[in-house]
């Protein structure tokens with residue numbers, strides 16, 4: 214199989230496309246599954262943990278999986294522009310794929326609450342970017358109203374093509390592991406991705422490609438945990454801005470994934486998220502954005518409750534690349550040392566730290 218062809222060609226028979234569908238692709242998917250090598254430092258049971266590093270998609274997040282299909286289907290319909298609400302990554306992916314398709318993109322984002330890299334992406338790809346003085350939930354409400362009146366394709370995950378595209382991540386995990394993992398952990402925001410993974414795993418089971426299903430573990434940020442609380446959160450707050458959502462559109466799908474798989478949806482504090490974020494970068498060598506680290510933060514939290522057994526295989530999806538959010542990376546790291554440009558001064562600093 215040619216892995217450079219993009220998801221639609223690779224998984225055509227599992228996706229709602231025909232010969233008439235123009236394939237808009239940036240060769241997304243086929244992201245690495247990387248084994249954690251220092252996980253015993255932060256977890257109790259001797260588990261095998263892997264990171265599905267979806268930040269290595271073309272626009273730097275898992276959204277590309279859904280966007281290749283959503284934009285291809287919009288192009289098939291002859292739509293002139295797409296529209297979305299976003300905490301950043303959806304807008305980046307929508308802007309990139311619609312640029313390639315020659316369509317307009319309109320994005321509504323919460324003002325001051327999206328990471329800088331994501332804003333830069335939407336802008337450079339030429340989207341019409343609107344910062345609203347509200348949160349993601351307000352933005353989604355507005356775009357839903359707008360598509361009632363105008364011929365735009367809505368490309369948030371309430372668009373079923375987004376879910377269809379994103380389910381391919383589960384296919385890849387199964388192919389990379391040779392079976393399904395025992396647990397699959399991921400951050401939950403608008404709750405599309407957990408719904409998509411669960412659909413993908415079930416389809417691979419019914420195709421006989423895997424012999425068992427994983428238990429789905431979803432983690433919301435403590436200040437934005439409506440599913441855990443059982444009611445919408447009016448003013449969601451978290452440092453993990455990607456999942457700063459108080460009323461997820463995919464609520465039902467997430468609950469079904471949890472209950473049908475025998476899994477868990479729990480919350481993790483910003484402190485737990487940042488501690489996992491730093492561990493992934495400084496011990497495993499992988500740079501993800503803070504929201505992505507909610508997957509590992511949740512797994513660490515459960516392991517402290519002796520949730521896992523020795524030998525369990527756990528996959529944590531790292532949903533977005535760390536470069537999306539350079540501000541947090543810089544704020545949370547040791548600051549560069551200022552040294553004058555002579556060998557003695559430089560050596561003095563090195564002696565203090567490494568030799």
Ligand code: F0G
Nearest residue numbers: 299300302303402403404405406532533
């Ligand atoms: N991780 C990252 C990096 C995200 O950007 C998102 C969602 C999630 C996790 C949660 O995924 O919504 O399917 O439960 N970002 C959306 C956006 C909301 O607008 O970019 P979900």
